Amino acid sequence: MAKKQVYGEQVLAAKAAQRKMAKVILSKKTSHGKVAFHESTVDQEQVKDFISRNKS
Numbered sequence: 001m002a003k004k005q006v007y008g009e010q011v012l013a014a015k016a017a018q019r020k021m022a023k024v025i026l027s028k029k030t031s032h033g034k035v036a037f038h039e040s041t042v043d044q045e046q047v048k049d050f051i052s053r054n055k056s
Contacts, residue, residue: 020044026054 007015024047026038042050 022047024050026051
């Protein structure tokens with residue numbers, strides 16, 4: 001049986017302070033008619049801004 005892990009206040013504060021990241025995959029058509037994918041990792045709060053800036 002596994003022991004239940006106990007977290008202190010410092011560990012919980014550090015866990016809450018970690019940045020939440022999101023992986024965004026954008027597709028664009030190349031000049032040859034093929035589709036190319038661009039993968040980026042951005043902050044979770046900035047996803048909408050990133051997508052709107054990179055729309056074609």
